[in-house]
Amino acid sequence: MSRPAILAxxxxxxxxxxxxxxxxxxxxxxxxxxxxxxPLATALILAVMYRAVAGIxxxxxxxxxxxxxxxxxxxxxxxxxxxxxxxxxxxxxFETLKFVYTSPIGMFTYLWGRSSVKFVQASLSLLLILTTGxxxxxxxxxxxAVRWLPLLLSFVLGLIAIVYFGFFVAGWAxxxxxxxxxxxxxxxxxxxxxxxxxxxxxxxPRAVQVVAMxxxxxxxxxxxxxxxxxxxxxxxxxSFSDGALLAALAVSTALFSCVxxxxxGVLERRARQNGKLDQARLF
Amino acid sequence: xxxxxxxxRPGDLALNLRATWGRMYVRVVGSAREPTWIMSDAVFPALxxxxxxxxxxxxxxxxxxxxxxxxxxxxxxxxxxxxWGMGAQLYWEKQSGQLQLYFIAPCSxxxxxxxxxxxxxxxxxxxxxxxxxxGFGLLGVRVAPFALAPLLLVFVVTMTALYGLGMTLASLxxxxxxxxxxxxxxxxxxxxFLSGLYFPLRALGALGAVxxxxxxxxxxxxxxxxxxxxxxxxxxxxxRVEVAILAVLAVVFLILARASLRYLEALxxxxxxLTQRWQ
Numbered sequence: 101m102s103r104p105a106i107l108a109x110x111x112x113x114x115x116x117x118x119x120x121x122x123x124x125x126x127x128x129x130x131x132x133x134x135x136x137x138x139p140l141a142t143a144l145i146l147a148v149m150y151r152a153v154a155g156i157x158x159x160x161x162x163x164x165x166x167x168x169x170x171x172x173x174x175x176x177x178x179x180x181x182x183x184x185x186x187x188x189x190x191x192x193x194f195e196t197l198k199f200v201y202t203s204p205i206g207m208f209t210y211l212w213g214r215s216s217v218k219f220v221q222a223s224l225s226l227l228l229i230l231t232t233g234x235x236x237x238x239x240x241x242x243x244x245a246v247r248w249l250p251l252l253l254s255f256v257l258g259l260i261a262i263v264y265f266g267f268f269v270a271g272w273a274x275x276x277x278x279x280x281x282x283x284x285x286x287x288x289x290x291x292x293x294x295x296x297x298x299x300x301x302x303x304x305p306r307a308v309q310v311v312a313m314x315x316x317x318x319x320x321x322x323x324x325x326x327x328x329x330x331x332x333x334x335x336x337x338x339s340f341s342d343g344a345l346l347a348a349l350a351v352s353t354a355l356f357s358c359v360x361x362x363x364x365g366v367l368e369r370r371a372r373q374n375g376k377l378d379q380a381r382l383f
Numbered sequence: 384x385x386x387x388x389x390x391x392r393p394g395d396l397a398l399n400l401r402a403t404w405g406r407m408y409v410r411v412v413g414s415a416r417e418p419t420w421i422m423s424d425a426v427f428p429a430l431x432x433x434x435x436x437x438x439x440x441x442x443x444x445x446x447x448x449x450x451x452x453x454x455x456x457x458x459x460x461x462x463x464x465x466x467w468g469m470g471a472q473l474y475w476e477k478q479s480g481q482l483q484l485y486f487i488a489p490c491s492x493x494x495x496x497x498x499x500x501x502x503x504x505x506x507x508x509x510x511x512x513x514x515x516x517x518g519f520g521l522l523g524v525r526v527a528p529f530a531l532a533p534l535l536l537v538f539v540v541t542m543t544a545l546y547g548l549g550m551t552l553a554s555l556x557x558x559x560x561x562x563x564x565x566x567x568x569x570x571x572x573x574x575x576f577l578s579g580l581y582f583p584l585r586a587l588g589a590l591g592a593v594x595x596x597x598x599x600x601x602x603x604x605x606x607x608x609x610x611x612x613x614x615x616x617x618x619x620x621x622x623r624v625e626v627a628i629l630a631v632l633a634v635v636f637l638i639l640a641r642a643s644l645r646y647l648e649a650l651x652x653x654x655x656x657l658t659q660r661w662q
Contacts, residue, residue: 125562134569141572145581152586153444162441282423289430299437
C-alpha cells in the first residue's frame with residue numbers, strides 16, 4: 101500500500117472506532133436527540149437573553165453576530181476539547197491508551213481520526229443552531245452579501261487551528277491524570293471568554309485583549325461574522341481590512357499550530373518520563 | 384431509635400447520623416485537597432457567567448440584567464454539583480469498585496445520600512465564593528442592600544428540593560452504566576435554559592412554568608433574585624408561593640428518592656448490574 105492509502109486506512113479505522121465509542125450506548129434516535137439537545141439549549145439561552153432585553157437594549161442589532169459565532173464555537177467544544185476527552189476515555193475509563201501507543205497508527209493520526217466523528221457532530225450542531233435561528237428566532241442575514249471565498253478560507257484556517265490546538269490539549273491531558281477532565285472543560289469556557297464568542301473583545305481589560313489577539317480563534321470568529329453576515333463585533337478589530345484580518349488569522353494559525361505540535365511532543369515526553377501515560381486515577 | 388443499644392453498639396439513629404457525618408466529612412475535607420477540582424468547580428462556571436454578563440453589557444441591557452446573570456451563574460455551580468456530585472456519584476463509585484461497600488454497610492442508604500448532599504452543599508458554597516468575587520468584584524455588578532434572613536430561608540428550601548432531586552437521580556443511575564454519564568451531560572445546559580439561569584424565568588412563559596414544576600432550580604433562582612433585587616428581578620410568582628412550591632417539591636423528591644432507591648437497588652441486584660463496570 102502507498103503511504104496515502106495507509107494513512108487513509110488508519111484514519112478510517114480511528115474514525116470508525118470513534119463512532120462506536122461515541123454512539124453505541126444508545127439507539128440512533130436517542131443518540132441524535134442527545135447530540136442535539138446541548139447545543140440547542142445553549143443557543144436558546146442566548147436567544148431568550150436577547151428577547152428579554154430586545155425592547156430596552158441599546159445595541160440589540162449586534163446579537164446576530166454573537167449567535168453565529170456561538171454556532172461555530174461548536175467546533176471548539178466538540179473537536180478541540182473532544183481531543184482532550186479522547187485521552188481521558190482511553191486512559192482512565194477504558195484503560196486502552198497503552199494499546200493505542202503500541203499499535204502502528206501513531207497518536208496524531210489516531211487523534212485526527214477520532215476527531216473526524218466529532219467534526220461531523222459539530223457540523224450537524226452548527227446547522228441545527230443556524231436553522232433554528234433562521235426559522236424560529238428570525239435571526240437572518242442577506243445571502244447575497246455573503247463573501248464565500250474568504251468565508252471558506254477563514255473556516256478552513258480556523259479548523260486547522262482547532263485540530264492543532266486539540267493536539268496540545270490532548271498532550272496536556274497526558275500529563276494530568278484525573279485533572280484532565282477539568283482542563284478540558286476549562287479550555288472551552290476560557291476560549292468562550294477570551295475570544296469574544298458572544299461579546300466583542302473590546303469589553304475585556306486591555307491586557308486581556310492582547311492575549312485574545314494572539315489567539316487564532318479571536319480572528320476566526322471575527323472573520324466568520326464579517327464574511328457571513330457582513331459585519332464583525334469588535335470595534336478594535338473592525339479597523340483591520342479583510343486582507344489584514346485573513347493574514348492575522350493565517351499567521352496566528354501557523355504559529356499556534358507549530359507551538360501546539362512542539363508542545364504536544366514536550367508534554368508526551370514528560371508523561372512518559374513520569375510514568376503517566378498509563379496512570380489511571382479517575383476510576 | 385435509642386442512641387445506643389444494650390451491647391454498646393450505636394442505635395439506628397446514631398448509626399445513620401454517623402454514616403451521614405462520615406460521608407459528609409469526606410466531601411468537606413476533600414473540598415480543599417485537590418486544587419484542580421477547585422479550579423474546575425469554582426473558576427470555570429465563573430468564566431461562563433462572565434461571558435453572559437458581558438453579552439448583556441454588549442447588548443446595552445439595563446445593569447439589573449447583569450445581576451440576574453451573576454445570581455444565575457452562582458446557582459449553576461449547585462446544579463453542576465447535583466448532577467455530577469449526586470446524580471452520577473454512584474456511577475463513579477461503581478466504576479471505582481466501591482459501590483458494593485455502601486451496600487454491605489449496616490446503615491441506611493439514605494443516610495449516605497444525605498451525607499453526600501450536605502457535603503456537596505458545603506463544598507459548592509465554598510466554590511460559589513469565587514463566582515461572587517468575579518461577579519460583584521471583577522465585573523463590577525452591584526445590588527442594593529437586602530434582607531439576609533429571607534434569602535437564607537429561600538436558599539435552604541431550594542437546596543433541600545434540589546438535592547432531593549439529586550438523591551432521586553443517584554438512585555436512578557444505580558441501574559445505568561455509561562448512560563449515567565451521558566444523561567448528566569444532556570441535563571446540564573437544557574436545565575440552565577429551562578430554569579432561566581441567565582434571564583428572568585418569566586421570559587420562558589408556559590415552558591418555564593412546566594419546567595419549574597419538575598426541576599426546582601428555576602423557582603429557587605427566581606425567588607432568590609426577588610429577595611435580592613426586588614422588582615428589578617422581574618419575578619415570576621410571589622416569593623411566598625415559590626417557597627411553598629419548593630417545600631412541596633422537597634418533600635416529594637425525598638420520598639421519591641427513598642422509594643426509587645429501594646426499588647432500583649433490588650432491580651439492579653436481580654439483573655446483576657450493581658457492580659458491573661465498563662458498560
